[in-house]
Amino acid sequence: MPQQYKIDKVAEIESCIEQNAGLFVVSYNGLTVMQAQELRHALRECGAQMKVYKNNLAKIALKNQEQPEIDELLAGPNAYVFYETEPVEAAKALKTFAEKSKGVLEIKGGISDGKAVTADEVKAIAELPTKDQLLGQLAGLISGFARDIAVCVNGVSSGLARSIQQVSEQKAA
Template sequence: MANKNRQLKEAKVAEIKEKLEKAEAVVLADYQGLTVEEDTLLRKNLREAGVEYKVYKNKLVSLAAKELGHDGIVEFLEGPVSIAFGYEDATAPARILNDFAKDHKKLELKAGIVGGDIYDEAKIKQLATIPPKDVLIAKLLGSFKAPVSNFAYLINAIKDKKEAESAE
């Protein structure tokens, strides 16, 4: 019996390690006090953004984090802790949890891991202010487009001026 229990724990630790390695960003939050309806809404919002939201035993998360060299996150694994794993957009877990926490005071951001670095609550809240990846890409493309458009208008104005001069 004890051997089977150990195997189950080892499998969970391996699962957590895999998620930690794969994630662009990981955010820890204290969810104690949320109602079932609030938790369901939060999970829906996270799922729609491609963020995985889990609750694991702190001891198992601690073991996985230590094996990956993320010892600094262990101090935040106190009490009920939920974990949001962002695989595509590093800002999504922080942004969604932070926005949700504004209306639901029971949810508190604790810390996170972004790019292998440990972020405290203040840094996670700062990360939450960064727009989604697709918005940033659109802004970047818009900034590329502006000079090209201006150049095209300039060329067109020169062409119109030459045509007007040759018509005279």
């Protein structure tokens, strides 16, 4: 019979999995307390949170929530980064911190959109533009098309007006 605190911890992990869109697994071996606080703060700013759980309890919770198996990632001291909506900002924060910490933090992989992702895929996600950047680019494209159409429509009417004026000047002469 499992101990009650382990049952509670598995329920807590399951709750985190349900409430968030996905998670990344990172190895934090060698991370100082100050670095961990800095990383947690950076993740909190982008709508993510980092938690440390026992790997066996995490495996049970992932299995209970019918998530893809990532057992090969769950070895050694791991931290789990749960992100609320979009993985890009959390992945960028992790990648930036990993580069800054010179290898102390290692991105192992995770689960995104219900699929297991590797460390390379997490780094590729970090290279993508954020949702706000994509929306800005889309708005720029739409306004560019609208402006081009307005210029074309205006060009037709002004060209017609100039032609009529030239014809009337020629007839008056």
